[in-house]
Amino acid sequence: MSSSPKVFVAGATGLLGGQIVRALLDQGAHVRALVRPGAPEEKKNALTGLRADGLELVEGDITDPAERLAEAVGDATTVISAVQGGPEVIVEGQVNLVRAAEKAGAKRFIPSDFAFDLTKLDDGDNFMIDWRRQAAAALTGAGVEVVSVLNGAFYEVMIGFMGLVDWEQGTLSHWGDPDQPLDMTSVPDTAAFAAAVALDPAATGTLRFAGEVMSMREFHDAVQRGSGRTLRLRHLGTADDLRAEIERRAAASQNPFEYVALQYQWCMVTGKAKFDSLDNARYPQVTPQPLADFVRAGAPAA
Ligand SMILES: NC(=O)c1ccc[n+]([C@@H]2O[C@H](COP(=O)([O-])OP(=O)(O)OC[C@H]3O[C@@H](n4cnc5c(N)ncnc54)[C@H](OP(=O)(O)O)[C@@H]3O)[C@@H](O)[C@H]2O)c1
Structure with a gap:
């Protein structure tokens, strides 16, 4: 690693x-x-509060003209995108960002x-993942090397957004x-893994990381151990039943965000999107937190 890469x-x-x-x-x-531009002061302050030394804030939007966005990128050697949004951000915006880079x-x-292993999925399996696959296809042959970092599901999302845990009902x-x-x-x-990849000049292709590889039964056990709560494990149906439920909701709603968690x-x-192997060992300095400890610490759901 060269000294202080940008x-x-x-x-x-x-x-x-x-993070x-x-x-x-x-x-x-x-x-x-x-x-x-116009980002709330508290969001800017959260960043500047991290450490003034080594951190520059630059104003811009990834849909800005590439010339202007290139000025924002400046002398950075690696560009990381952690944006969220629709296809205008994830596909067109990220392609624009790469042109600027x-x-x-x-x-x-x-x-x-x-995400999980999006290279193994097909169009239609998950519409938000489709946009990422479209961006990847559009970036084939780009003048910068594209390195993808995959992490499975966030613990925060497994406890929160997915809607699996109901603390009130105890399920x-x-x-x-x-x-x-x-x-x-x-x-x-x-x-931490994404930063390690960004600072590793030899990292190429797609790198896969996981803090835990656990079944739903083990997840249930870890959430109980971490929270000190007893939760009844409820089986909602088979994977085919889930597919049918997604199709039923898709037919009934114009808004795919209503069933994207499913x-x-x-x-x-x-x-289908399970990692075949992990690259954790490449970065031994990153020691992922076990799920039970995460729950015990009362870490926020997302
Ligand atoms: N594996 C998982 O379980 C999991 C779960 C959640 C997310 N993710 C992934 O993690 C990544 C980040 O998600 P997140 O939850 O951290 O998103 P987030 O909290 O919603 O933040 C999105 C960021 O994108 C910025 N942004 C949106 N449009 C932009 C534009 N046109 N130009 C510049 N910046 C723009 C937002 O800026 P403002 O603050 O100005 O709006 C914000 O900084 C995504 O790829 C997401 O799919 C994975």
Whole structure:
């Protein structure tokens, strides 16, 4: 690793992006963090409060003209994207960001993938993952090297957004085979792996990380141990039942965000998006937190 490499982070005000900035600073990098014009002061303050030394905030939007965005990228050698949004952000915006990175002379781009193994999925399995696959296809042959970082599901999302745990009812619900292994990682550990990849000049292709590889039965056990609560494990149906439920909801709603959490679960519980191998050993300095400890610490759900 060269001394103090500079990394540009888009999405720095987000859940994952903020942690990536933190991890990069912790690992000795200089960071140029993109902040959208008009971003709330508290979001900017959260970044500047991290550490003034080594952190520059630059204003911009990844849909800005590539010439202007290239000025924001400046002399960063690696560009990380942790943006979230629709296809205008994830496909067109990220392609625009890569054009800007090329103009600025950056060498590598880490797209906002941060998911389970999206290389194994088909179009239609998950519409938000489709956009990431479309961005990857559009970036084939780009003038910067594209390195994808995958982490399975965030612990925060397994406890929160997925809607599996109902603390009031005292239940943990799941679809599919309770013994199917699932990949998952906390947001800070995903950020630490992403920073390690960004600072590793030899990293190429797609790198896969997991804080835990556990079945739903083991997940249930870890959540109980961590929380000190007894939760009844509820089986909602088979993976085929889940597919039918997704199709039923898709037919009944114009808004795919109403069932995207089920699409994420389907990709996991079928094993279709399961990692075949992990790259954790490449970065022994990152020691992911066990899920039970994460729950015990009362870490936030997302
Ligand atoms: N594996 C998992 O379980 C899991 C779960 C959640 C997320 N993720 C992935 O993690 C990544 C980050 O998600 P997140 O939850 O951290 O997102 P988030 O909290 O919603 O943050 C999104 C970030 O993108 C920025 N952004 C949006 N549009 C932009 C644009 N046009 N130009 C510049 N910046 C823009 C936002 O800026 P503002 O602050 O100005 O809005 C914000 O900083 C995504 O790839 C997401 O799919 C994975």
